[in-house]
Amino acid sequence: MNRRKFIEKSALSTLAAAIGSEIVYGNALPKGYRLLALQDPDPFKMFNKDPQMVVLNDKPWNIEAVAHLLDDRITPNKYMFIRNNGKIPENINENEWSIRFDGESVKQKKSYTLQELKSKFEHHTYQLTLECGGNGRSEFDPPAKGNQWTVGAVSCATWTGVRLRDVLEDVGLKNDAVYIGYHAADTHLSGDPNKEPISRGAPMAKAFQDETLLAFKMNGKDIPLAHGYPLRLVAGGWPASVSGKWINGISIRNKVHDGEKMTGSSYRVPCEPVAPGEKVEDKDMCIIESMPVKSLITYPKTGATIKNGSSLSIRGHAWAGELEVAKVEYSIDFGSTWKTCKLESPVNRLAWQHFSASVQFPKKGYYEVWAKATDSQGESQPMVLPGWNPKGYLNNACHRIAVKVS
Amino acid sequence: MDPTEKFKKNARAVYSMMLSIFAVFAVLGAFLVYLTIDPTFSAFKSPKAMEEYTSVSETDDYDKIENGIHVRTGFVEGEGLMLVVNNCTNCHSAKLVTQNRMSKEGWEATIRWMQETQNLWDLGNNQEPIVNYLATYYAPTQKGRRQNLTAIEWYVLED
Numbered sequence: 001m002n003r004r005k006f007i008e009k010s011a012l013s014t015l016a017a018a019i020g021s022e023i024v025y026g027n028a029l030p031k032g033y034r035l036l037a038l039q040d041p042d043p044f045k046m047f048n049k050d051p052q053m054v055v056l057n058d059k060p061w062n063i064e065a066v067a068h069l070l071d072d073r074i075t076p077n078k079y080m081f082i083r084n085n086g087k088i089p090e091n092i093n094e095n096e097w098s099i100r101f102d103g104e105s106v107k108q109k110k111s112y113t114l115q116e117l118k119s120k121f122e123h124h125t126y127q128l129t130l131e132c133g134g135n136g137r138s139e140f141d142p143p144a145k146g147n148q149w150t151v152g153a154v155s156c157a158t159w160t161g162v163r164l165r166d167v168l169e170d171v172g173l174k175n176d177a178v179y180i181g182y183h184a185a186d187t188h189l190s191g192d193p194n195k196e197p198i199s200r201g202a203p204m205a206k207a208f209q210d211e212t213l214l215a216f217k218m219n220g221k222d223i224p225l226a227h228g229y230p231l232r233l234v235a236g237g238w239p240a241s242v243s244g245k246w247i248n249g250i251s252i253r254n255k256v257h258d259g260e261k262m263t264g265s266s267y268r269v270p271c272e273p274v275a276p277g278e279k280v281e282d283k284d285m286c287i288i289e290s291m292p293v294k295s296l297i298t299y300p301k302t303g304a305t306i307k308n309g310s311s312l313s314i315r316g317h318a319w320a321g322e323l324e325v326a327k328v329e330y331s332i333d334f335g336s337t338w339k340t341c342k343l344e345s346p347v348n349r350l351a352w353q354h355f356s357a358s359v360q361f362p363k364k365g366y367y368e369v370w371a372k373a374t375d376s377q378g379e380s381q382p383m384v385l386p387g388w389n390p391k392g393y394l395n396n397a398c399h400r401i402a403v404k405v406s
Numbered sequence: 407m408d409p410t411e412k413f414k415k416n417a418r419a420v421y422s423m424m425l426s427i428f429a430v431f432a433v434l435g436a437f438l439v440y441l442t443i444d445p446t447f448s449a450f451k452s453p454k455a456m457e458e459y460t461s462v463s464e465t466d467d468y469d470k471i472e473n474g475i476h477v478r479t480g481f482v483e484g485e486g487l488m489l490v491v492n493n494c495t496n497c498h499s500a501k502l503v504t505q506n507r508m509s510k511e512g513w514e515a516t517i518r519w520m521q522e523t524q525n526l527w528d529l530g531n532n533q534e535p536i537v538n539y540l541a542t543y544y545a546p547t548q549k550g551r552r553q554n555l556t557a558i559e560w561y562v563l564e565d
Contacts, residue, residue: 059499141549145516148505189497190525302555304563312563368555384551402558 047226050078056147060084060189060197061226065152067399068301070317073354074127074219075155082226083132083153085261086197089185089246094222094230099214101167103251105177112167114230117214120170121162126211127351128236129156129319130243131291133267136395139385142277144392151296151399156317156352159234161215164250165208173252180207181257182233183249199259200241200267201251206289211236211350214247236350237321239267239288239393262287269389276388285390290321293381294396295328295355295373302401308364312403315356318343320375327374328355332367335383335398341371367403480504486539489532497524503544510541 043063044051052069056062061084069079097114112120132153137144164180181201188195206212213234216223223229228245235242241261251257261267268285270278295318306312318325324346329338341357361367374380381398469476469491474483479491479500494503508516514537520526529536 055501056505057499057501059497059502139549139553141546141551142509143507143546143549145506145508145512147502188525192525195525300563301561303558303560305560306563306565310565397552400555402555404560 047082048077048224049080049082053079053081054150054152056149060086061088062147064149065155067151067296067298067316067401069298070152070154070296071298071315073317075157076219077157077224077227080155080157080227081132081153083147083240084186084197084226085241086186086188088226089187092185092225092230092246097230097248099231099247100183100249101171101252102249103181104254105174105252107172107174110171114216117162117167117231118216121166123160124163124210124213125158125160125217126213126236126348127156127158127346128211128213128234129154129291129350129352130234130236130240131155131294131319133239133241133288133291133393134391136397137392139395139397140276140388140392141385142388144390146391153240154294154296154319156319157219159213159215159232160217160220161213161232161234163210164212164214164233165210167214168207168252171252174254176254177204177252178255179203179253179257181251181253181259181262182244182247183251183259184244185246185248196260198241198244198261199257200244200262201253201257201259202235202238202242203256203289206235206238206242209235211348237290237319239291241267256287265391267393268391269387269393273387274389278388280390288393290323291319292386292394292396293320293323293325293373293375293379294318294399295325295371295381296399297369297371297401300401300403304401305404305406306361308361308405312359312361312369313356314341314359314369314371314401315354316371316399317352318355318371318373319352320373322350323375323377324349325353325373326376326378328353329372329374330357330359331370331372332359332361332403334368335370335372338372361403361405364405367405368400369403370398370400372398482543484539484543486535489536490539493527493529493532493536497526503540507544507546508540509546510537512546513537513540513544 043049043055043058043061044053049063050069053063053065056064061082063082065079065081072079094114098111099117100109100111102109132149134146135149135153136151137146138148138150179201181199183196183199186197188197215232215234216230218224218227223232231247233244233247264282265285267288269288270280271284271286274280295316297314297316299315314330318328325343328341328343330341331338339357341355344354346353359369372381381396383398385395385397469478471483476483476487476491479495481487481490481500481504517526517529517533
């Protein structure tokens with residue numbers, strides 16, 4: 001804000017220096033006009049996000065929710081986290097959008113326009129949990145490099161589209177297909193047109209699931225630009241980076257896809273557990289597939305003060321990657337004792353589940369309410385940080401809120 | 407009218423006129439004194455307007471440092487600051503740096519990774535001061551296996 005005023009009042013040369021290039025028609029600038037290059041964009045307005053959302057990074061844009069904003073059963077756009085690896089594509093024309101299928105394992109290359117996808121294949125709608133692989137990264141010790149997500153890089157919106165499987169069957173695949181890799185219209189931060197910011201994917205088994213969609217609607221409307229308009233791959237329950245945005249190509253590979261952020265340490269954890277801070281060779285890192293069991297208390301907001309003797313209603317969501325959540329418990333004594341929450345079934349596979357409970361406190365004082373979910377295979381959330389890994393993925397430690405009884 | 411009476415009346419008129427003139431000069435004098443102290447009449451403006459005035463004068467420098475922070479980027483003031491600003495905020499936001507904590511080795515590895523895969527240029531002689539700056543001001547602190555909840559904003563939850 002201040003910078004704008006200053007620059008407006010300064011000489012053109014200063015202006016040019018700030019932009020890094022000459023302003024050719026500088027003399028013709030109307031007084032008081034602010035150059036587009038200098039306008040501090042308001043991300044909340046630009047992306048229709050609630051101002052309580054937290055901007056972690058503005059180049060590329062990375063924005064997360066805080067726990068209490070995620071209280072809705074179906075996450076609305078205004079509370080949905082944004083994780084970008086590159087620059088958001090500009091000047092998208094939905095009517096000219098097409099998606100190309102290629103790679104070693106297609107019988108022949110084939111393209112569909114978005115209109116063809118919509119008219120040729122059956123539409124399906126699912127509510128799907130998308131959590132960033134690095135959600136919770138900020139808690140790891142030693143710290144892990146990257147955007148320091150706390151708890152808010154998760155969402156569960158409804159997605160409408162065609163099944164990737166239906167399209168792949170129409171394309172025609174060879175028997176040696178093992179992996180799909182997406183390509184998209186976002187551009188690399190360095191400006192290098194030959195670089196893809198991110199090109200990830202999934203094994204054929206995941207690509208062929210009912211719920212894996214080429215989606216063109218989110219919550220019943222066109223997908224918002226920041227979330228992949230006009231076409232997004234959606235693979236619920238896996239790191240959200242598998243759900244590529246602005247998709248314009250899919251390669252069917254006869255080996256594990258080796259696109260940008262598939263290799264090295266990206267979206268990978270040590271195949272065997274390591275001590276905190278240990279060096280891990282790339283060859284000993286394994287690709288993250290299903291996300292681990294996790295839960296979030298979305299009501300009340302942390303910091304609630306209640307009267308002694310009154311009970312506290314809590315609620316939230318729990319999810320378990322490919323699995324279902326079997327049980328959610330809460331503790332008010334740092335895990336010494338646990339009580340069971342009411343838990344609903346998911347509306348469909350890969351959708352988060354809602355839990356609730358009424359909590360009583362024995363006496364005045366400071367409490368933390370902890371929530372712990374257990375998946376259908378008996379695995380629970382740890383109370384402390386789970387296994388350390390070099391890039392700080394998969395932190396599914398119990399979520400907690402602070403409560404004071406006075 | 408009796409001459410004494412007339413004199414008294416005239417005297418009263420002169421007296422009140424002089425009083426008025428004195429009052430006018432007193433007010434004018436006070437005003438002039440005030441004007442030398444506060445020529446912009448800032449005391450009569452709302453505090454909001456004052457703030458705006460101050461904030462404009464604060465931004466007279468594109469690379470202004472305030473309370474030890476480089477205002478434009480959020481970087482901590484220190485040796486090597488401008489090298490970091492000029493080399494590390496072209497492609498990505500300064501926020502990507504300031505939210506991270508790494509050892510010297512970690513920052514070096516990150517720079518190498520950016521050079522190998524993200525088109526970062528050779529930093530030459532600038533690499534050492536850049537890494538020193540980062541490892542000094544953005545060094546890791548021990549967090550243990552679970553930290554206390556911090557920055558809690560307490561509020562009364564009405565039932």
